[in-house]
Amino acid sequence: xxxxxxxxxxxxxxxxxxxxxxxxxxxxxxxxxxxxxxxxxxxxxxxxxxxxxxxxxxxxxxxxxxxxxxxxxxxxxxxxxxxxxxxxxxxxxxxxxxxxxxxxxxxxxxxxxxxxxxxxxxxxxxxxxxxxxxxxxxxxxxxxxx
Amino acid sequence: xxxxxxxxxxxxxxxxxxxxxxxxxxxxxxxxxxxxxxxxxxxxxxxxxxxxxxxxxxxxxxxxxxxxxxxxxxxxxxxxxxxxxxxxxxxxxxxxxxxxxxxxxxxxxxxxxxxxxxxxxxxxxxxxxxxxxxxxxxxxxxxxxxxxxxxxxxxxxxxxxxxxxxxxxx
Numbered sequence: 204x205x206x207x208x209x210x211x212x213x214x215x216x217x218x219x220x221x222x223x224x225x226x227x228x229x230x231x232x233x234x235x236x237x238x239x240x241x242x243x244x245x246x247x248x249x250x251x252x253x254x255x256x257x258x259x260x261x262x263x264x265x266x267x268x269x270x271x272x273x274x275x276x277x278x279x280x281x282x283x284x285x286x287x288x289x290x291x292x293x294x295x296x297x298x299x300x301x302x303x304x305x306x307x308x309x310x311x312x313x314x315x316x317x318x319x320x321x322x323x324x325x326x327x328x329x330x331x332x333x334x335x336x337x338x339x340x341x342x343x344x345x346x347x348x349x
Numbered sequence: 350x351x352x353x354x355x356x357x358x359x360x361x362x363x364x365x366x367x368x369x370x371x372x373x374x375x376x377x378x379x380x381x382x383x384x385x386x387x388x389x390x391x392x393x394x395x396x397x398x399x400x401x402x403x404x405x406x407x408x409x410x411x412x413x414x415x416x417x418x419x420x421x422x423x424x425x426x427x428x429x430x431x432x433x434x435x436x437x438x439x440x441x442x443x444x445x446x447x448x449x450x451x452x453x454x455x456x457x458x459x460x461x462x463x464x465x466x467x468x469x470x471x472x473x474x475x476x477x478x479x480x481x482x483x484x485x486x487x488x489x490x491x492x493x494x495x496x497x498x499x500x501x502x503x504x505x506x507x508x509x510x511x512x513x514x515x516x517x518x519x
Contacts, residue, residue: 205412211355213412216386219420222435245434247424 402500
Protein backbone atom coordinates (compact mmCIF):
# COMPACT_ATOMS: atom_id res chain seq x y z
CA UNK A 204 0.00 0.00 0.00
CA UNK A 205 1.40 3.32 -1.06
CA UNK A 206 0.31 6.80 -0.13
CA UNK A 207 0.65 9.55 -2.73
CA UNK A 208 1.52 13.16 -1.79
CA UNK A 209 -2.18 14.04 -2.10
CA UNK A 210 -2.98 11.54 0.64
CA UNK A 211 -4.54 8.99 -1.66
CA UNK A 212 -4.02 5.39 -0.58
CA UNK A 213 -3.14 3.37 -3.66
CA UNK A 214 -4.21 -0.25 -3.45
CA UNK A 215 -2.55 -2.67 -5.87
CA UNK A 216 -5.24 -5.18 -6.93
CA UNK A 217 -4.77 -8.87 -6.14
CA UNK A 218 -3.75 -10.09 -9.62
CA UNK A 219 -1.24 -7.31 -10.24
CA UNK A 220 0.29 -7.82 -6.81
CA UNK A 221 0.66 -11.55 -7.48
CA UNK A 222 2.20 -10.81 -10.90
CA UNK A 223 4.75 -8.56 -9.17
CA UNK A 224 5.51 -11.32 -6.69
CA UNK A 225 5.94 -13.83 -9.54
CA UNK A 226 8.24 -11.54 -11.52
CA UNK A 227 10.38 -10.81 -8.48
CA UNK A 228 10.65 -14.51 -7.70
CA UNK A 229 11.56 -15.34 -11.32
CA UNK A 230 14.35 -12.76 -11.31
CA UNK A 231 15.73 -14.53 -8.26
CA UNK A 232 17.08 -11.44 -6.50
CA UNK A 233 15.51 -12.44 -3.22
CA UNK A 234 16.33 -14.89 -0.47
CA UNK A 235 18.00 -18.00 -1.94
CA UNK A 236 16.81 -20.22 0.92
CA UNK A 237 13.21 -20.00 -0.26
CA UNK A 238 11.59 -20.29 -3.68
CA UNK A 239 8.13 -20.19 -5.20
CA UNK A 240 6.39 -20.30 -8.56
CA UNK A 241 3.02 -21.06 -10.14
CA UNK A 242 1.91 -24.70 -10.29
CA UNK A 243 0.44 -24.04 -13.75
CA UNK A 244 2.24 -21.30 -15.70
CA UNK A 245 -1.05 -20.44 -17.42
CA UNK A 246 -3.04 -19.99 -14.18
CA UNK A 247 -4.77 -16.70 -15.08
CA UNK A 248 -5.84 -16.00 -11.51
CA UNK A 249 -2.46 -16.97 -10.01
CA UNK A 250 -4.08 -19.10 -7.33
CA UNK A 251 -1.96 -22.24 -6.84
CA UNK A 252 1.77 -21.98 -6.09
CA UNK A 253 4.59 -24.39 -5.32
CA UNK A 254 6.97 -23.31 -2.60
CA UNK A 255 10.33 -24.54 -1.38
CA UNK A 256 12.25 -23.98 1.84
CA UNK A 257 15.84 -25.00 2.47
CA UNK A 258 16.17 -26.05 6.11
CA UNK A 259 18.26 -23.61 8.17
CA UNK A 260 21.75 -24.65 9.27
CA UNK A 261 22.30 -25.45 12.94
CA UNK A 262 18.92 -27.21 13.23
CA UNK A 263 17.63 -30.73 12.56
CA UNK A 264 16.26 -29.25 9.30
CA UNK A 265 19.74 -28.44 8.02
CA UNK A 266 20.16 -29.12 4.24
CA UNK A 267 16.67 -30.58 3.89
CA UNK A 268 14.54 -29.25 1.08
CA UNK A 269 10.88 -28.91 1.97
CA UNK A 270 8.16 -28.65 -0.69
CA UNK A 271 5.03 -26.69 0.08
CA UNK A 272 1.77 -25.81 -1.62
CA UNK A 273 0.44 -22.26 -1.38
CA UNK A 274 -3.12 -21.21 -2.16
CA UNK A 275 -3.89 -17.52 -2.70
CA UNK A 276 -7.64 -17.09 -2.14
CA UNK A 277 -9.80 -14.54 -3.93
CA UNK A 278 -9.50 -12.18 -0.95
CA UNK A 279 -5.69 -12.21 -1.04
CA UNK A 280 -3.85 -9.97 -0.06
CA UNK A 281 -6.53 -8.82 2.39
CA UNK A 282 -5.95 -12.26 3.93
CA UNK A 283 -2.71 -14.26 3.98
CA UNK A 284 -2.14 -17.21 1.64
CA UNK A 285 -3.04 -20.72 2.87
CA UNK A 286 0.01 -22.94 3.14
CA UNK A 287 0.59 -26.65 3.60
CA UNK A 288 3.69 -28.80 3.54
CA UNK A 289 3.95 -31.52 0.89
CA UNK A 290 7.20 -32.84 2.38
CA UNK A 291 6.73 -34.44 5.75
CA UNK A 292 7.96 -32.33 8.63
CA UNK A 293 7.70 -32.41 12.38
CA UNK A 294 7.05 -28.84 13.48
CA UNK A 295 4.83 -27.19 16.09
CA UNK A 296 3.11 -24.91 13.55
CA UNK A 297 2.29 -27.76 11.16
CA UNK A 298 -0.59 -30.23 11.46
CA UNK A 299 1.02 -33.66 11.87
CA UNK A 300 -1.64 -35.41 9.75
CA UNK A 301 -2.30 -32.95 6.92
CA UNK A 302 0.79 -30.75 6.74
CA UNK A 303 -1.37 -27.63 6.97
CA UNK A 304 0.45 -24.63 8.44
CA UNK A 305 -1.35 -23.06 11.39
CA UNK A 306 -1.48 -19.36 10.61
CA UNK A 307 -1.76 -18.44 14.28
CA UNK A 308 1.69 -19.88 14.87
CA UNK A 309 3.55 -18.14 12.03
CA UNK A 310 4.28 -14.47 12.83
CA UNK A 311 4.01 -13.23 9.21
CA UNK A 312 0.60 -14.87 8.87
CA UNK A 313 -0.65 -13.88 12.31
CA UNK A 314 0.39 -10.24 11.80
CA UNK A 315 -0.46 -10.23 8.10
CA UNK A 316 -0.66 -6.96 6.16
CA UNK A 317 -1.28 -6.45 2.46
CA UNK A 318 2.28 -5.17 2.02
CA UNK A 319 3.56 -8.66 2.72
CA UNK A 320 3.61 -11.56 0.29
CA UNK A 321 4.38 -15.23 -0.26
CA UNK A 322 8.09 -14.51 0.24
CA UNK A 323 7.59 -13.16 3.78
CA UNK A 324 5.36 -16.10 4.72
CA UNK A 325 7.95 -18.66 3.57
CA UNK A 326 10.72 -16.75 5.36
CA UNK A 327 8.65 -16.66 8.51
CA UNK A 328 8.01 -20.42 8.34
CA UNK A 329 11.74 -20.97 7.84
CA UNK A 330 12.54 -18.73 10.82
CA UNK A 331 10.12 -20.80 12.90
CA UNK A 332 12.24 -23.89 12.13
CA UNK A 333 14.96 -22.23 14.22
CA UNK A 334 12.77 -21.61 17.27
CA UNK A 335 13.58 -23.39 20.55
CA UNK A 336 10.57 -25.72 20.13
CA UNK A 337 11.49 -26.69 16.59
CA UNK A 338 15.22 -26.69 16.05
CA UNK A 339 15.85 -30.03 17.80
CA UNK A 340 12.66 -31.90 16.88
CA UNK A 341 13.25 -35.36 15.48
CA UNK A 342 12.34 -35.40 11.78
CA UNK A 343 10.71 -38.04 9.55
CA UNK A 344 12.72 -39.74 6.82
CA UNK A 345 13.80 -37.32 4.14
CA UNK A 346 11.70 -37.41 0.99
CA UNK A 347 8.49 -38.64 2.68
CA UNK A 348 5.29 -36.71 2.01
CA UNK A 349 1.99 -35.92 3.75
CA UNK B 350 -14.68 5.28 -0.39
CA UNK B 351 -11.21 5.64 1.03
CA UNK B 352 -9.41 4.73 -2.18
CA UNK B 353 -10.93 7.64 -4.14
CA UNK B 354 -9.74 10.34 -1.72
CA UNK B 355 -7.15 12.43 -3.46
CA UNK B 356 -7.48 10.57 -6.77
CA UNK B 357 -5.50 12.71 -9.24
CA UNK B 358 -7.58 15.01 -11.44
CA UNK B 359 -6.00 13.51 -14.50
CA UNK B 360 -7.39 10.07 -13.64
CA UNK B 361 -10.83 11.51 -12.84
CA UNK B 362 -10.87 13.32 -16.20
CA UNK B 363 -9.72 10.29 -18.17
CA UNK B 364 -12.34 8.11 -16.51
CA UNK B 365 -15.12 10.59 -17.19
CA UNK B 366 -14.16 10.82 -20.82
CA UNK B 367 -13.89 7.04 -21.22
CA UNK B 368 -17.48 6.77 -20.01
CA UNK B 369 -18.86 9.84 -21.82
CA UNK B 370 -17.14 9.19 -25.15
CA UNK B 371 -16.40 5.48 -25.30
CA UNK B 372 -14.12 4.15 -28.00
CA UNK B 373 -15.81 1.87 -30.53
CA UNK B 374 -15.37 -1.74 -29.54
CA UNK B 375 -13.75 -0.95 -26.18
CA UNK B 376 -15.22 -0.53 -22.71
CA UNK B 377 -13.35 0.37 -19.53
CA UNK B 378 -15.15 0.55 -16.20
CA UNK B 379 -13.49 1.40 -12.90
CA UNK B 380 -14.20 -0.80 -9.89
CA UNK B 381 -16.28 0.99 -7.26
CA UNK B 382 -13.86 0.19 -4.46
CA UNK B 383 -10.66 1.00 -6.38
CA UNK B 384 -10.89 3.77 -8.93
CA UNK B 385 -7.41 3.00 -10.28
CA UNK B 386 -8.53 -0.50 -11.27
CA UNK B 387 -10.58 -1.05 -14.44
CA UNK B 388 -12.49 -3.94 -15.95
CA UNK B 389 -11.85 -3.74 -19.70
CA UNK B 390 -13.49 -5.48 -22.65
CA UNK B 391 -12.11 -5.27 -26.17
CA UNK B 392 -13.96 -6.60 -29.21
CA UNK B 393 -11.81 -8.54 -31.63
CA UNK B 394 -11.25 -6.41 -34.77
CA UNK B 395 -13.02 -7.33 -38.00
CA UNK B 396 -10.90 -9.27 -40.50
CA UNK B 397 -8.72 -10.66 -37.73
CA UNK B 398 -8.84 -14.16 -36.23
CA UNK B 399 -10.25 -12.49 -33.10
CA UNK B 400 -13.33 -11.21 -34.92
CA UNK B 401 -16.62 -11.68 -33.01
CA UNK B 402 -14.71 -12.40 -29.80
CA UNK B 403 -14.94 -10.20 -26.71
CA UNK B 404 -11.74 -10.17 -24.67
CA UNK B 405 -11.73 -9.30 -20.99
CA UNK B 406 -8.71 -7.46 -19.61
CA UNK B 407 -7.79 -5.75 -16.36
CA UNK B 408 -5.97 -2.43 -16.08
CA UNK B 409 -4.38 -0.73 -13.09
CA UNK B 410 -2.96 2.77 -12.77
CA UNK B 411 0.04 2.54 -10.40
CA UNK B 412 0.82 5.25 -7.83
CA UNK B 413 3.27 6.99 -10.19
CA UNK B 414 0.85 7.11 -13.17
CA UNK B 415 1.09 8.98 -15.52
CA UNK B 416 4.86 9.07 -15.06
CA UNK B 417 4.73 5.26 -15.22
CA UNK B 418 2.54 3.34 -17.70
CA UNK B 419 -0.67 1.56 -16.74
CA UNK B 420 -0.42 -2.15 -16.00
CA UNK B 421 -2.71 -4.17 -18.23
CA UNK B 422 -3.23 -7.80 -19.15
CA UNK B 423 -5.69 -10.17 -20.79
CA UNK B 424 -7.93 -12.30 -18.59
CA UNK B 425 -9.49 -14.11 -21.55
CA UNK B 426 -7.20 -16.76 -23.02
CA UNK B 427 -5.89 -15.62 -26.39
CA UNK B 428 -3.60 -17.14 -29.01
CA UNK B 429 -1.34 -14.26 -30.00
CA UNK B 430 2.48 -14.00 -30.34
CA UNK B 431 2.67 -10.86 -28.21
CA UNK B 432 0.56 -12.14 -25.33
CA UNK B 433 1.87 -14.78 -22.93
CA UNK B 434 0.02 -17.52 -21.06
CA UNK B 435 -0.70 -15.19 -18.16
CA UNK B 436 -2.19 -12.56 -20.48
CA UNK B 437 0.80 -10.22 -20.21
CA UNK B 438 1.23 -8.03 -23.26
CA UNK B 439 4.42 -7.16 -25.11
CA UNK B 440 3.83 -3.64 -26.32
CA UNK B 441 6.50 -0.92 -26.42
CA UNK B 442 4.25 1.86 -25.09
CA UNK B 443 3.60 -0.22 -21.96
CA UNK B 444 7.36 -0.27 -21.36
CA UNK B 445 10.19 1.95 -22.62
CA UNK B 446 8.07 3.87 -25.14
CA UNK B 447 5.61 5.06 -22.52
CA UNK B 448 5.02 8.80 -22.37
CA UNK B 449 2.81 10.70 -19.91
CA UNK B 450 1.12 12.21 -22.98
CA UNK B 451 -0.44 8.79 -23.65
CA UNK B 452 -3.65 7.76 -21.90
CA UNK B 453 -5.75 4.75 -20.94
CA UNK B 454 -7.65 5.34 -24.19
CA UNK B 455 -4.51 5.26 -26.37
CA UNK B 456 -3.21 2.16 -24.58
CA UNK B 457 -6.45 0.26 -25.21
CA UNK B 458 -6.52 1.39 -28.85
CA UNK B 459 -2.95 0.12 -29.26
CA UNK B 460 -3.92 -3.24 -27.81
CA UNK B 461 -6.86 -3.42 -30.20
CA UNK B 462 -4.48 -2.59 -33.06
CA UNK B 463 -2.10 -5.32 -31.87
CA UNK B 464 -4.95 -7.82 -32.38
CA UNK B 465 -5.21 -6.68 -36.02
CA UNK B 466 -1.46 -6.78 -36.54
CA UNK B 467 0.33 -9.47 -34.51
CA UNK B 468 4.08 -8.99 -34.44
CA UNK B 469 5.80 -12.42 -34.31
CA UNK B 470 9.25 -10.80 -34.64
CA UNK B 471 8.96 -9.33 -31.15
CA UNK B 472 7.30 -12.21 -29.38
CA UNK B 473 6.37 -12.73 -25.76
CA UNK B 474 5.23 -16.30 -26.37
CA UNK B 475 7.94 -18.01 -28.42
CA UNK B 476 6.00 -21.15 -29.28
CA UNK B 477 3.09 -19.12 -30.65
CA UNK B 478 5.46 -16.79 -32.53
CA UNK B 479 7.23 -19.73 -34.14
CA UNK B 480 4.01 -21.16 -35.50
CA UNK B 481 3.08 -17.68 -36.69
CA UNK B 482 6.31 -17.32 -38.64
CA UNK B 483 6.51 -20.85 -40.04
CA UNK B 484 2.87 -21.45 -40.88
CA UNK B 485 0.71 -18.37 -40.67
CA UNK B 486 -2.42 -20.14 -41.88
CA UNK B 487 -2.13 -22.66 -39.06
CA UNK B 488 -1.50 -19.88 -36.51
CA UNK B 489 -4.59 -18.02 -37.67
CA UNK B 490 -6.62 -21.20 -37.47
CA UNK B 491 -5.50 -21.73 -33.87
CA UNK B 492 -6.17 -18.09 -32.98
CA UNK B 493 -9.73 -18.49 -34.34
CA UNK B 494 -10.19 -21.68 -32.39
CA UNK B 495 -9.12 -19.93 -29.16
CA UNK B 496 -11.43 -17.03 -29.94
CA UNK B 497 -14.35 -19.43 -30.40
CA UNK B 498 -13.57 -21.42 -27.26
CA UNK B 499 -12.78 -18.60 -24.87
CA UNK B 500 -13.95 -15.23 -26.20
CA UNK B 501 -17.41 -15.88 -27.56
CA UNK B 502 -20.73 -16.02 -25.76
CA UNK B 503 -21.31 -19.58 -24.71
CA UNK B 504 -17.56 -20.11 -24.71
CA UNK B 505 -16.34 -21.29 -21.35
CA UNK B 506 -13.63 -18.97 -20.16
CA UNK B 507 -14.72 -15.47 -21.14
CA UNK B 508 -17.93 -15.85 -19.15
CA UNK B 509 -16.41 -17.70 -16.22
CA UNK B 510 -13.42 -15.33 -16.14
CA UNK B 511 -15.80 -12.46 -15.55
CA UNK B 512 -17.75 -14.46 -13.01
CA UNK B 513 -14.69 -15.42 -11.00
CA UNK B 514 -13.09 -12.02 -11.24
CA UNK B 515 -13.06 -10.54 -7.76
CA UNK B 516 -15.93 -8.09 -7.54
CA UNK B 517 -13.96 -6.26 -4.93
CA UNK B 518 -10.30 -5.82 -5.47
CA UNK B 519 -9.18 -6.03 -1.86
